[in-house]
Structures are given as C-alpha cells and as structure tokens.
Amino acid sequence: MQSDLIQQKNKKKLxxxxxxxxxxxxxxxxxxxxxxxxxxxxxxxxxxxxxLPAAIDKGTFVVISPSxxxxxxxxxxxxxxxxxxxxxxxxxxYPIFWVRYLMGVLQHLQTKTKTSPCNxxxxxxxxxxxxxxxxxxxxxxxxxxxxxxxDFRYNENDFENRKQTxxxxxxxxxxxxxLQCGIMDQAVVALAxxxxxxxxxxxxxxxxxxECNLGEDTFLIVNSNKPRSLIESxxxxxxxxxxxxxxxxxxxxxITSLAGIPTEQxxxxxxxxxxxxxxxxxxxxxxxxxxxxLAYQQIAAKDNIGLGKTLKESxxxxxxxxxxTGKELDLIFDYSIQNKSVKGVRMTGAGFAGxxxxxxxxxxxENYQNQIQGKYQAATGxxxxxxxxxxxxxxxxx
Ligand code: ADP
Ligand code: MG
Numbered sequence: 142m143q144s145d146l147i148q149q150k151n152k153k154k155l156x157x158x159x160x161x162x163x164x165x166x167x168x169x170x171x172x173x174x175x176x177x178x179x180x181x182x183x184x185x186x187x188x189x190x191x192x193l194p195a196a197i198d199k200g201t202f203v204v205i206s207p208s209x210x211x212x213x214x215x216x217x218x219x220x221x222x223x224x225x226x227x228x229x230x231x232x233x234x235y236p237i238f239w240v241r242y243l244m245g246v247l248q249h250l251q252t253k254t255k256t257s258p259c260n261x262x263x264x265x266x267x268x269x270x271x272x273x274x275x276x277x278x279x280x281x282x283x284x285x286x287x288x289x290x291x292d293f294r295y296n297e298n299d300f301e302n303r304k305q306t307x308x309x310x311x312x313x314x315x316x317x318x319x320l321q322c323g324i325m326d327q328a329v330v331a332l333a334x335x336x337x338x339x340x341x342x343x344x345x346x347x348x349x350x351x352e353c354n355l356g357e358d359t360f361l362i363v364n365s366n367k368p369r370s371l372i373e374s375x376x377x378x379x380x381x382x383x384x385x386x387x388x389x390x391x392x393x394x395x396i397t398s399l400a401g402i403p404t405e406q407x408x409x410x411x412x413x414x415x416x417x418x419x420x421x422x423x424x425x426x427x428x429x430x431x432x433x434x435l436a437y438q439q440i441a442a443k444d445n446i447g448l449g450k451t452l453k454e455s456x457x458x459x460x461x462x463x464x465x466t467g468k469e470l471d472l473i474f475d476y477s478i479q480n481k482s483v484k485g486v487r488m489t490g491a492g493f494a495g496x497x498x499x500x501x502x503x504x505x506x507e508n509y510q511n512q513i514q515g516k517y518q519a520a521t522g523x524x525x526x527x528x529x530x531x532x533x534x535x536x537x538x539x
C-alpha cells in the first residue's frame with residue numbers, strides 16, 4: 142500500500158521528534174488517524190440525515206510511551222507547546238484549549254480503567270479549523286493510542302470497538318469541547334475503508350460502503366486559508382434552530398428526525414414552521430438528505446456530470462437556505478463554476494470558511510489552480526492551498 146509505505150517512512154521521523162522532546166525511549170508506539178472530506182450531506186448528521194464522507198491521507202500522528210513520572214506530558218508540534226498535568230487537573234475548562242481534547246479522552250477512559258501517566262507527542266499534517274476534521278482526527282488517534290496503552294478494549298479490527306470509540310469521541314466534542322456536532326466526523330475517522338466512500342445513516346448508525354472510482358476525474362481540496370472557530374461560529378445556533386423545528390413538527394407529524402422527512406411531505410412540514418428563517422433551515426435538511434441518496438447513486442453509476450451538478454446544488458442550499466458558506470467559500474465557488482473543466486464544487490465540513498472540494502479532470506488540476514489562485518488573491522489578499530485526495534482507512538497503529 143503506497144500510503145502505508147509513506148507512513149513507515151514518517152514513523153522514523155516521528156520517533157526522532159518524540160525523542161527530541163522526551164528523550165530516547167524503547168517503549169514507543171505510533172498511531173495515525175486520518176482527516177476527512179465530506180462529499181455531500183452537510184449539517185444534516187445532527188438531524189438524523191445520511192452523509193457521504195471519506196477519510197483522506199492527511200491526518201494526525203501520535204507517538205506515545207508510558208512514563209515513570211507522576212503526571213501526563215504532551216507536546217503538539219502544531220501548537221509548539223509542551224504541557225504537563227496531573228489527573229486531578231483534568232477539566233473541560235482547562236486554560237489551554239487544545240489540551241482539552243486529550244483531557245476529554247483521559248477522563249472518559251478513567252471511568253473505565255486505570256490510566257497511568259505517559260508521554261504523548263502529537264503531529265498533524267491537516268490544516269486546523271478548516272473543515273477537514275482535525276478535531277475528530279486528534280480525538281480518535283488519542284483514544285486509540287490510550288486504549289492501546291491501558292489495554293482497555295483495544296482491538297484493531299473490531300467494528301464494535303471502532304463504533305463505540307467514535308460515539309465516545311462525539312460525546313467528548315459535545316460535552317468537553319462544547320460543540321454540538323453530529324456523529325459523521327468521528328464515525329468516518331474510526332471506520333473508513335481504503336478507496337471507499339461511506340454512506341452513513343446518522344439516525345440508525347448504519348453504514349454502506351461504496352468503492353469510489355472517478356475515472357479521469359478527481360476530487361481536489363481547496364483551502365481558502367480563512368480559518369474559523371466553530372465554537373464561536375453559528376454552528377451551535379444551527380443545531381438549536383433545527384431542534385426547535387423538530388419540536389414544532391413533532392406536535393403535528395409522526396417523525397423522528399428532520400432530515401428523514403420525505404420530500405413529498407416537505408410542503409406540509411414547512412406550513413407548520415412559523416418562522417421564515419427556520420423554514421429555510423428545514424428546506425436544506427430535507428433536500429440535502431435527498432441529494433446524498435442521489436450522489437450515492439451517481440457515484441455507483443459513474444455519472445460524474447450528474448454528481449457535479451448535485452454537489453453544486455448542495456453548496457447553493459448551504460449558501461441560501463442554511464447560510465453557512467461565507468464570503469471566501471462563495472467566491473471560490475463562483476470562480477470555480479465559471480471554469481469549464483469543473484464538473485462540481487461545494488464547501489466541505491461545517492463551512493463559515495475553511496475548505497471546498499472540486500470535482501474535475503485530473504489533467505485540468507494544474508490549469509484550474511493557476512487560474513483561480515490569482516483571482517482569489519487579488520480579491521481577498523489570501524493565498525489558496527490545494528491538496529489531492531486519496532481515500533484511506535480509519536485510525537490505526539503504524
Ligand atoms: P476542524 O475539525 O475542522 O479542523 P475544529 O475547530 O473542530 O476544526 O477543531 C480544531 C481544533 O482541534 C484546533 O483548534 C485544536 O484545538 C485541535 N487540534 C486539532 N489538531 C491538533 C493538533 N495536531 N495539535 C493540537 N491541537 C489540535
Ligand atoms: Mg472539527
């Protein structure tokens with residue numbers, strides 16, 4: 142496997158980096174969790190919708206070893222920060238924000254088993270706060286590494302363990318970090334399969350796999366390099382708005398989730414929502430869920446033209462109905478649809494800023510990048526970054 146060869150090379154470098162911080166150690170283990178793109182199904186995981194993500198070959202590495210000290214030591218290369226803390230200091234209010242992800246994992250694990258102090262080196266090659274789910278990647282790689290070290294439930298190939306770990310990491314993000322996210326990111330980072338996209342029913346936690354062969358085309362990730370903070374963004378507000386819609390609708394209709402409302406019942410459902418803005422939120426939920434099913438069929442049928450059209454419709458609904466795109470993502474969308482080689486484009490992840498995915502022929506990637514870079518820079522003063530996509534498997538020991 143090409144990607145695992147690269148990781149074996151990385152491993153030596155990572156161990157050297159660990160040793161620079163913590164000194165040499167014979168008892169080291171190395172883990173990797175991917176980031177992800179979501180092909181379609183945005184902002185509907187927390188409303189019981191279906192989503193279609195895939196894990197990418199960028200992610201977060203952890204090198205870990207048991208320690209004889211009385212405290213935990215962790216270093217993040219991305220944050221360039223070494224932090225020591227004892228079990229007693231574990232708190233969702235810990236002043237160094239990124240350490241809360243580790244503390245959330247430790248706190249959960251401590252309710253199940255004894256965790257002993259360790260040294261943890263973290264290094265990621267995903268852009269942070271950009272919609273490629275560095276947070277789920279960090280949570281899953283830490284959970285996997287700490288389960289391994291404490292010998293708790295660790296089973297590399299057990300579906301149920303991966304599923305439970307994803308659910309715990311979602312809970313940590315909800316309760317420890319304060320983001321009311323759905324299960325998509327954690328599920329795909331835990332369970333992804335190489336070269337596959339994952340159709341996930343977020344209400345039932347049911348999965349289907351689909352091999353993704355785009356022929357002459359590829360998904361290119363475009364990073365607007367305009368970061369955003371989800372905690373400060375309107376993410377939690379959207380969740381509250383949809384909770385309110387569900388409350389109103391359940392008084393009138395027999396439904397268990399918003400996204401699951403059949404299209405034929407959308408007009409009726411809209412008539413029960415007294416606030417115009419919330420009608421738009423509902424419209425996005427129901428139409429986006431339908432687009433996921435359509436996109437799945439289009440990938441299976443190798444209908445890239447149809448798929449591209451569905452992706453564009455998704456972005457437009459996120460822009461007009463859900464209002465989570467923002468100026469930079471819309472600029473890139475508008476420039477991209479003017480480019481004749483582009484089949485489809487949409488924001489990926491929570492939005493507000495961050496990344497988009499573009500579906501286009503492999504041999505047009507360079508032209509596209511050159512064309513769009515200049516326009517974007519002139520308009521915003523920001524420079525775009527581009528990443529190719531290879532779909533990889535979920536969290537693992539390397
Ligand atoms: P996204 O998941 O889209 O990248 P989030 O806002 O959900 O964005 O999560 C980003 C946060 O996760 C960062 O601000 C940081 O606190 C934490 N994080 C992710 N990767 C790392 C890392 N390698 N080192 C330290 N913190 C990280
Ligand atoms: Mg995140």
